[in-house]
Amino acid sequence: MGVGRPAMGITSPAKMTANIFVSFIGAGMLGLPFAYKEAGIMEGALIMAVVGYLSVAAMLMLIDCKYAILTSGGRAGGRSIIMDTKVPLIPPDSSDDEDEDERHPPTPSTDLTYGDVGLYALGSGGKRLVDIAVVVSQVGFCCGYLIYLCKNLSIYLPRFSQRLWLMLLLPPLYCLTLLRHLNKLAIFSLFAQVSNVLALTVVFWFDFSHSEEVPFTPKEFSIKGFPFFFAVAIYCYEGAGMILSLEESMAEHKRDKFRSTFVCTMTGLTMLYICFGVSGYASFGPHTMDIITLNLPHGSGTVDFAAMVKICLGVSLFFTYPLMMFPVTHLLDKTFGFATVPYRGNIMRLILVIMTGMVVSAVPNFAILMSLIGATCCTLLAFILPAAFHLAIFKQLYKQTYGMRMGSPIGAVLANLYMEHLESEHFANIIPSSITWLRYVDNVLVITPKRFDVQNLQARLNADELAIQFTLEEESNDKLPFLDVLIHSVDNSLRFHVYQKPTNKNDLTHFYSSQDTKTKRGIIIRFFLRAYRICSPEFLDKECTYIHRTFTDLHFPSFFIKDCKKRALQIINSPCTNITPNKVIILPNSQVALNVSKVLSQANTRVAIASSTSIKDLTKQNPSTKNQSTQGFTLYPVEAATRFM
Template identity: 55%
Template sequence: MAVGVSSDSGARSPLKIVANIFISFIGAGVLGLPYAFKESGILEGITILTTVAVISVKAMIMIIDCKEEILRHKSLCNINVRPKVKVSEICLPSGDRVELKLPLLNYSDDNDELEITSKESSDPLMTYGDVGYYALGDRGRGLIDAVVLISQIGFCCAYLIFIMENLSQFFPSLSHYQWLLIILPPLFFLTLLRHLSKLAVFSIFAQITNLFAFSVVFWFDFEHFNAIKFHPKEFSLKGFPFFFAVSIYCYEGAGMILSLEHSLAVAVRHKFNNYFVSTIIGVTLLYICFGASGYLSFGPETSDIITFNLPKSNGLNFANMVTFCLCVSLFLTYPIMIFPAIQLLEARYLPSNDVIKGNALRFFIVSLTGMIVIAVPNFGNLMALVGATCCTLLAFILPGILHLYIFDK
């Protein structure tokens, strides 16, 4: 097995750095923003979205500060290579040592190559769970892993709802649940791919179709501006909780912020915070424009998924093509989003790397997402549920708690 170490092989180009951050925060949640604006009102929605953006950015930077504080006061030593796990000893101020088990996403079962693992490696990848372990011990890691697991499954369920609802509109002869039974088996086979590198092409295609679809929805919004005459809501206390939860869902990036920061070359990593803040400002402006224009275009008729408002016809038209592209995009994104959940469960319960048990675990998780969709079949409500629970913990509560514990030490 060849071991390759490159301490400065990450992204250097500002365009690539900004693109990586931008793509990480643009997903299916954007499609529910017009409906959220309908529930809350224009001014209230803009205020909530901006506030959540500021707090989320601060919280994610706090996670990075926690990681830097750990590495600043403790020295990494004796990094040993094990299958699927990199064990790093961290020296505490008291002289004690604790082990951090960092998952190797790029481990090769073919024994060909293992990157960023060496006893001399000076550029270790530390995960959110590792920060939790240092601050709170096994309880911290267990809590963070559990919340990440639930949130990733929740995201995948939202994708399933979007796909089956849109496909049932294309082909009304089949119900939502019949479409669910049709799409779950191929999704299971996609989850059998055990390396992220094999899913990279799906991610690229998904992001291209996402950006294309969002652009077309914008175009339809502006074309439809004068079609509905109504006085838009400005404030609605009744819609505050819903919009707040959806906003948190849209900005939830705490689970991947350390990976994003680590993706930069060491030489430019000190500039990450500036790149990150600038990009999130752009993302926030996009969210506001997309959500507000969708609501202003369709008014009280705004659907919980904005693509339902696009004009339909019996033949093949542009709107149907966009909706179909989004379905394909989310279908291909599903195995990428479910990957961390599977990896967490495999690392904890299947250390022997048993292929049959691993396949059974994948079948169970995919089936579980289907059962959740049957129980909570509304896209907007599911987004709000995941946002109000898991995303709130990951993005708001845990960063503050970890920061207090780590800097107190």
């Protein structure tokens, strides 16, 4: 629950584990049993595990962003920003591993905050978004503490209403927020954490001892409760904004162990969340309240454990309130210059404390407040912003720096030319004359004598040009797929059949789709044309039956399919000599050419408009013009291809 910056120079993984637990375990745990009541045990455990995994992955992204910025000298994300060495809000603890620190003297380090990463990634807008989310979420956490305190106090002293207790609590809390340095709040933080651990331990013990007293069938899944539980789960990882400070608190010579320590600790923390929520729900069933401590009955023995738990948690949350408010006041002091004008800072703190009281009066339900904050600010800080900053800072990793993009209009042409260059200049001395080498763009069918060392040929080809790496698929059971052809070896001769991939699901155009009839007819005709052009006689009938059955399943009428088959046969059997070629005139691209083409089209003469820029000119552009679009082409300088253009 503590949100202050951790002490610098922690070297022990055990101390770092404790620091992570302190930063993440908060009041959100108290609402987990109620969330399990809404969503169910199995669904809740699954959501908590997924949220935990995503939260850890997003927080590690922030660390990657930090080191990308430091490596670039503050120029990550396309911005150049002066890197300032920051003074920690809490000085290093000189008592931690003194001997080891003498061997590894501390060196000045540049400490980046979450807001700094946002500034470097997205500019001032990114930093402002982080600051707003931090302020709103921290104030929301403080409101949750106030709700807990007021509800429990009103139960023990019912003469005072929750609103009256709220008014009594605000003045002392305001006095605690006037402290300007975290070291003055350190004693309160220690006392709060000891009280918190004691209280949660007692709650765990009571849950397990009370689990058999409420017989009921626990809920396992509930779609209705999914959004609520998801928001509460995100709220529980309220320390997401602390990851950079936690990582910085690790001694520099042992900082490489932080990731493994952090992942293991967060795994244990997620398991703790799941166990705490499930045990609380299993103990009280449908009577589980939004704050689990409200279910604890008054003890009848000499020691009232329920009262002790509530008192410990109350004290813990009371002293955690100023710790949660400290990042907000520190940020606002720095932003508006209140640090040099103390009375204005005091007024700002008074406004913030009164604002939390107003929010509690308007939203007195702890579970609703948790889900509201989790679904908004916590989601932004834990998931959305880390991914956005990572994309902005590491965007150069997602650029294609070699080869050509999928769908490029000249991709097939350049690929074919490049392969021709390799075959004539590089592979001529590698490919022996004893084999048959048949290539279609970048797919090659090779026919070799028996006992030919194909693996050796593949290794020599791949070693010649590292950019082109061939994979090998050999004949199996006298069959070999090549593109959409399945080749059968039968009695020293070849037979052919249409090849269907094992993943093929025949997910084709449905007869009742919105496509026009010509398109539907053309699809079936092309299927039959492929069968007639590829299949050997013994496989043709089987393929035609398969086509007929496939489109019948898609609700095409039988007469429609037969008509398409008939049309395909006419195309196959029609002699090419009967086609009279049209006259074609090629004209340079101009408005005059467009006008001429309209006139000549009436005389059965087709006009082809040539592009004003040739492919050769396009590919010989300066490398700085890469990714510009000209005449519908995307420019990629390709050294090997330009010599052919």
